[in-house]
Amino acid sequence: MNIVFLGNCQTLTYAKYFSKLLSVDQVNWVCADCFQGLKPNDMWPTSVNLWGKDVVDNIVVMGSEKKHKLLSECDVVICQVFNEQTSYADNYQVLRKKYGNNKIITISNHHENLNGMLEREALYEIDIRTSSIYTDFSNQAKMLTHNHPNVFAILESIKMICNYLNISFFDSVQYNDHLNDNWYSNRFYHSQENIKRMKECRKSEK
DSSP, X not given: OOEEEEESHHHHHHHHHHHHHSOGGGEEEEEOGGXXXXXXXXXXXXXXXXXXXXXXXXXXXXXXXXHHHHHHHOSXXXXXXXXXXXXXXXXHHHHHHHHOTTTEEEEOOOOSOHHHHHXXXXXXXXXXXXXXXXXXXXXXXXXXXXXXXXXXXXHHHHHHHHHHHTOOOOOXXXXXXXXXXXXXXXXXXXXXXXXXXXXXXXXHHO
């Protein structure tokens, strides 16, 4: 099975972990159009500091032609839901019309506003509803910022995707290794540094 993840840094994080579940050859990630060209951090998907060289070289795919080819040829697209106002090219209605309803699988965007997540899941009939992670595991699943979940919530999201696709999840040893490794916390640190630089640049432009 070849899987393409589409969206923001949350789906890129899923793609990195899925490359360990399947293989690098079976997993790719493409950026949603609404997240491209956001200066000064518009190169965040290709930052080796954030994602590691293996992800940047083998999983991240940039460029509209390559993106369309991947979305056309893959078996499954896991994407966050963007409406027409947010994304012209990658809103879920366009994706389903272009690539087929059966191929496009939608997943909730993690956010600190749980009620907002629930409302969006109902409104857009999202397939994989990650809001349940925060109600079922309220002591373990946390938001680090308004839109950055902790590694527990990320791994639970991956488990939900695996269940939906009937793919084996990490075994207990692998799970604990990922839960306790430093990669995710380091990525979060680097992303926060990028956000600080972005805010500083915005202040200097005023």
